[in-house]
Amino acid sequence: MKVEGRIFHICTAFFFAAAILYGFWAKEPVGIVGLTLTGGLSLIIGSYFSFVARRVEERPEDNPDAEVSDGAGELGFFSPGSYWPIACAASAAxxxxxxxxxxxxxxxIAVVLVLLSVGGLVFEYHTAPDKD
Structure with a gap:
């Protein structure tokens, strides 16, 4: 997460510098506000990634001496076949x-279909806790 945090902090510096330069050069308020808000949003994301990076164990991406084989193994659970993304796309269309x-x-009708399809996608693999 450290790498992602650095990337977003670099983007934040660029957006704020571009907003200052744009303010002196163009003197147009909408562009200044847009660049400033973009910098603020990237600052929020970069700060979140930096905050989370301190609380999780180091990943191979964060180690500069890591080998490719360090990242081998299970990456997570991915649905083998789900029709919910198609339903989400159709309802959004x-x-x-x-x-x-x-x-x-x-x-x-479309809003109801979007809510139903997103709910189906989110809760596709949700199971109730075991009742012992």
């Missing part, structure tokens, strides 16, 4: 279509 033509009845 329907929501975009409904918003483009501004049909209120279709927007309501």
């Amino acid at each position: 329907l929501a975009g279509f409904a918003l483009a033509f501004f049909h209120i009845w279709l927007i309501v």
